[in-house]
Amino acid sequence: MNQSRVKSVISWAVQILLAAFYALAASGKLMSSRSGLRCSGMGFPDKFYLVIGALELVGAMASSSHG
Numbered sequence: 001m002n003q004s005r006v007k008s009v010i011s012w013a014v015q016i017l018l019a020a021f022y023a024l025a026a027s028g029k030l031m032s033s034r035s036g037l038r039c040s041g042m043g044f045p046d047k048f049y050l051v052i053g054a055l056e057l058v059g060a061m062a063s064s065s066h067g
Helices: 003-031 035-041 048-064
Strands: none
Touching (some): 035 048
């Protein structure tokens, strides 16, 4: 395997791991109503965790795109 191929494989692996991380973090916020307690305790609105979850989902899609 040449060096260019190894870099490409490593790049894809990192992108997949980042996408999985963001998707898991987003699903925890979007599927749970208890996350709102943590946001409201920090001065954010009650449903602000949904915004954070949606942004994490966008991050998952962006990190999985190859360009």
